[in-house]
Each structure stands twice: as structure tokens, then as C-alpha cells.
Amino acid sequence: MTVTYSSKVANATFFGFHRLLVRWRGSIYKLLYREFLVFALLYSILSVVYRWVLTDPQKRLFEKLSIYCDRYAEQIPVTFVLGFYVTLVVNRWWNQFQNLPWPDRLMFLISSCVQGRDEQGRLLRRTLMRYVNLTSLLIFRSVSTAVCKRFPTIDHVVEAGFMTQEERKIFENLKSPHLKYWVPVVWFTNLASKARKEGRIKDSVDLQTILNEMNRFRSWCSTLFGYDWVGIPLVYTQVVTLAVYTFFSACIIGRQFLDPAQGYQGHDLDLYVPVFTLLQFFFYSGWLKVAEQLINPFGEDDDDFEPNWCIDRNLQVSLMAVDEMHMNIPHMTKDIYWNDPDVRPPYTRASQESHGKPNQCFSHQTSLEAPGFYWNLHLSTPVPSIQCSQSIGSNVVWSLDRVKIWNVW
Known part of the structure; x- marks a missing residue:
């Protein structure tokens, strides 16, 4: 569900970002239009009441209230609290992405270190990688609503081929109140040790390397679990949300255009439409919406991570690497530059302009x-x-x- 637009801004051009402003999926317009319409509607209703419903004495009282709200609303530190909050949320969001569990390093090690092209060797490698993918699946089920909808029960995990019926019985018979994503890790380490004793793994250095990498994979899963367990303190989220909505509640009253005939300072014009107030709402509330969308990147928003895609990709690629590609090496041939010391790969006509000269230091032959x-x-x-x-x-x-x-x- 991630919205990718890197190819649209590959080169800096005149008004290069303007093409992104008309996109709907993943846009701020899609996130904010409901709140924006509610704010504009409330402002319009109050404006109509002030202009055509209130009596003159009531208008004078409302005007005093409007000036009061406009003066003291600026004392709410919206920019300050929003800036720190969004920075914290974005840092957490990026750290969670960096800790997504990828099995690539493990599948390379298993394919190269776990020997045997017979049926038992193939079964051993595929089982090891299945345990790796099962670990990530269990952690994704606990942190992602999209994955939980896809695999709501262990029955669905078994049906998808990540776990056998025998493994399910062992898994369910382990009486623990805690999340049991670590169980496949134990199976993996025990099976790897057994493979070393049987000679499938030739030496202890290879075994240690595989176990270290598996421990690294487990730490990624633990980090995701930790981020889901310990979120940003609720009080901080409440403070930021209240600051933004209190500020704009005051703006609904304080930013009304008052009767110019009364001579209030700053109310010389009656424009009816508060353009800059609407822009301020758009930017500040949009800023808050950024935090709202990124605070849990494992949801189902347009810009959330795609753990279901990760599950599919990791299983397919890892099993291919340890099975079909195990010791499947292409025949070695001489490369086309075998007798050419001046290696210069060709350029197409479209890429000729990107052919640059080697970088020279300033002091080179100076x-x-x-x-x-x-x-x-x-x-x-x-x-x-x-x-x-x-x-x-x-x-x-x-x-x-x-x-x-x-x-x-």
C-alpha cells in the first residue's frame, strides 16, 4: 500500500513537485478533507449567525469575545508541540522500517553452508528457512492488522504451509501467556545443531555464523514487538491533539470578520472567506495527520508498510535460494574484457550525457x-x-x- 513516486521526481525540473500535488492516493487531501469541511462549515454557520441572527447588543458582545479569542489563541504553542511530536513519530516510523525482518542473509548462509543435494539435505534447508519465515509471520500477526486479517488463527498459518500439524500441536502445548514468536527460533537452533552433528554443516564456524545471523533476525522481530508494546506516551499524543483542536476551536470565533464600521484594529476589511485561516488549518492539521498516519505503520493506510507483501516475497525467495538454486552454479566463461586492460562498458545514446570524467582531487598535479x-x-x-x-x-x-x-x- 506504500505510495511510491520516486520516478516522478528523479530529476529537478521547473515546478518539479507540482505533479505530485494532484495525486489523490496517499495525499493530504484524502486524509484531511473531512476535518477541513467540518471546520469550514462551523466557521460559516457562526459567520451567518453573527451577521444575520444576532441583535446589535449581541453583536457587540460577540465582537469582544472574538477579539479575546484571537488575542489569546496565539499563546497556544501549536508549532512547538507539533514539531517535536512529528519528529518523534517520523523517527519511530523509520526505525521500524529499518528493523523489518528480511531472511536474505540467512538464506545465503544456509544455501552455502548446509550441504547435501539429496532429499534429506533439501528437507533440512527448506525446514530451516520455513522456521525463519514462520518467526516473522508470527511477529507480523501481532503488530499488523492487515496480516492478522489474513491469518486470524493458527489454522490459517498451518493451511498456508508455514507450520505442520505436528508443529502446531507442540506450539499449542507450550503453556505460556507470552507471545510465542520465539518458538520457531528454538526449533531453528536445535535443527542447526543437529545438522552440525550429522556433518551437514562442515565446521563449527559455519554453525556459529548461522546462529549469529538468526539471532540478528530474532532481534529485528523483537524490536518490532517492542515498538508495538511501548508506544509514544498517550499523554503526549493527547497534549498535541488538544493543542491543535483547541487552537482551531478558538479560531472559529477569533478569526471571524467583524463589522468594519466598529473600527476594531485589524478589522478594516470584510472578506467573508478567511483564506489564511483555512490555509493555517490545512497546514497544522495536515501536520497532525502526518503523525496520525505514521504512528502505526502496520495499519491499512495508503502509506503504511506492506507486511503481507514481505511475507509472500520472503517465503518465495528464501525457499528458491536454498532449494532450486542450491549449488546451481552457471558455467564459468571468460568475460568480454578478458584481454582488454582498458575496461569501458558502452553507453546508449540516451545515457551519453551521464558519462562523466573521473574525479580529480584539487591538488592533483598542482x-x-x-x-x-x-x-x-x-x-x-x-x-x-x-x-x-x-x-x-x-x-x-x-x-x-x-x-x-x-x-x-
């Missing part, structure tokens, strides 16, 4: 002539020369009446 002076490398000022000849790392040579600097990289 000669500084300064008779009677040498350059002090620490003070960066010319100092009268002295009789010396010294080499520093073969890069700098000082002489009596000149200094030469060249690059020998």
Missing part, C-alpha cells in the same frame, strides 16, 4: 611556485623559506625557494 617562501601547512600563511628538504608521506616536498605539491594516489 604546482605552487613561491620563490623565497614555503607554505606553512598549519598556519596557512606564507613564511620566509628556510634551508630544508623534507618529505611527508611522499605527498609534499619543501625546498629552499619553492614548494611543490602533487597527488600520488
Whole structure:
């Protein structure tokens, strides 16, 4: 469900971002239009009441209330609390993405270190990878509503092939009140140790490497569980939400256009439509909506992560790597540059402009002539020369009446 637009902004162009402003899926318009319409409607209703319903004495009282709300609404630190809150939410969101469990390193190790092209070797490698994928599936079920809808019970996990009936019995017979995503990790480590004893894993170094990588995979799963368990303190979320909605509740009264005939300061014009107040609502409430969408990236919003895709991809790729591709090596042939020391891959006509020259350091083959002076490398000022000849790392040579600097990289 992630909205990807990188290809649309690959190059900086004139008004390059304007094409993104008309997109609906994942946009701020889709998130905010309901609140925006409610705010505009409430403002309009109050404006109509002020202009055509209230009596003159009531209008004077309302005008005093409006000026009061406008003056003191600015004391609500909306920008301050929103800025810190959104920064915290975005950092958590990105950290959760960085801790998504990917089995790639494990499948490379298992494919190369767990030997045997017979039926038992194939079964061993596939079972190890199935335990890896089962671990991630169990943790995704606990943190993602989309995955929980897809696999609401262990029956669905068994039916999808992540767990056998025998494994299910063992899993359910383990009496523990805690989330049991770690059980497949124990199965994995025990099976890997058994493979070492049987000689399927040739030495203990390979076994240790596999177990270390599995422990790293487990730590990713534990981190996701921790983020789901310990969220941003509720009081912080409440403070930010109340600050934003209190501010704009005051704006509904305080930003009304008052009768210019009364001579109130700043109310010389009656424009009916509060353009900049609406823009302020759009930006501040949109800022809050960013936090609302990113605070739990495992939901079903347009820009949330796609754990169901991760589950499908990881299972398919990992089983292929340890089974079909195990020791399936292409025949080695000489590359086309075998006898050519000047290797230059070709460019298409469309990519010729991207062909750049090798980067040269500023001091590359640069000669500084300064008779009677040498350059002090620490003070960066010319100092009268002295009789010396010294080499520093073969890069700098000082002489009596000149200094030469060249690059020998």
C-alpha cells in the first residue's frame, strides 16, 4: 500500500513537485478533507449567525469575545508541540522500517553452508528457512492488522504451509501467556545443531555464523514487538491533539470578520472567506495527520508498510535460494574484457550525457611556485623559506625557494 513516486521526481525540473500535488492516493487531501469541511462549515454557520441572527447588543458582545479569542489563541504553542511530536513519530516510523525482518542473509548462509543435494539435505534447508519465515509471520500477526486479517488463527498459518500439524500441536502445548514468536527460533537452533552433528554443516564456524545471523533476525522481530508494546506516551499524543483542536476551536470565533464600521484594529476589511485561516488549518492539521498516519505503520493506510507483501516475497525467495538454486552454479566463461586492460562498458545514446570524467582531487598535479617562501601547512600563511628538504608521506616536498605539491594516489 506504500505510495511510491520516486520516478516522478528523479530529476529537478521547473515546478518539479507540482505533479505530485494532484495525486489523490496517499495525499493530504484524502486524509484531511473531512476535518477541513467540518471546520469550514462551523466557521460559516457562526459567520451567518453573527451577521444575520444576532441583535446589535449581541453583536457587540460577540465582537469582544472574538477579539479575546484571537488575542489569546496565539499563546497556544501549536508549532512547538507539533514539531517535536512529528519528529518523534517520523523517527519511530523509520526505525521500524529499518528493523523489518528480511531472511536474505540467512538464506545465503544456509544455501552455502548446509550441504547435501539429496532429499534429506533439501528437507533440512527448506525446514530451516520455513522456521525463519514462520518467526516473522508470527511477529507480523501481532503488530499488523492487515496480516492478522489474513491469518486470524493458527489454522490459517498451518493451511498456508508455514507450520505442520505436528508443529502446531507442540506450539499449542507450550503453556505460556507470552507471545510465542520465539518458538520457531528454538526449533531453528536445535535443527542447526543437529545438522552440525550429522556433518551437514562442515565446521563449527559455519554453525556459529548461522546462529549469529538468526539471532540478528530474532532481534529485528523483537524490536518490532517492542515498538508495538511501548508506544509514544498517550499523554503526549493527547497534549498535541488538544493543542491543535483547541487552537482551531478558538479560531472559529477569533478569526471571524467583524463589522468594519466598529473600527476594531485589524478589522478594516470584510472578506467573508478567511483564506489564511483555512490555509493555517490545512497546514497544522495536515501536520497532525502526518503523525496520525505514521504512528502505526502496520495499519491499512495508503502509506503504511506492506507486511503481507514481505511475507509472500520472503517465503518465495528464501525457499528458491536454498532449494532450486542450491549449488546451481552457471558455467564459468571468460568475460568480454578478458584481454582488454582498458575496461569501458558502452553507453546508449540516451545515457551519453551521464558519462562523466573521473574525479580529480584539487591538488592533483598542482604546482605552487613561491620563490623565497614555503607554505606553512598549519598556519596557512606564507613564511620566509628556510634551508630544508623534507618529505611527508611522499605527498609534499619543501625546498629552499619553492614548494611543490602533487597527488600520488
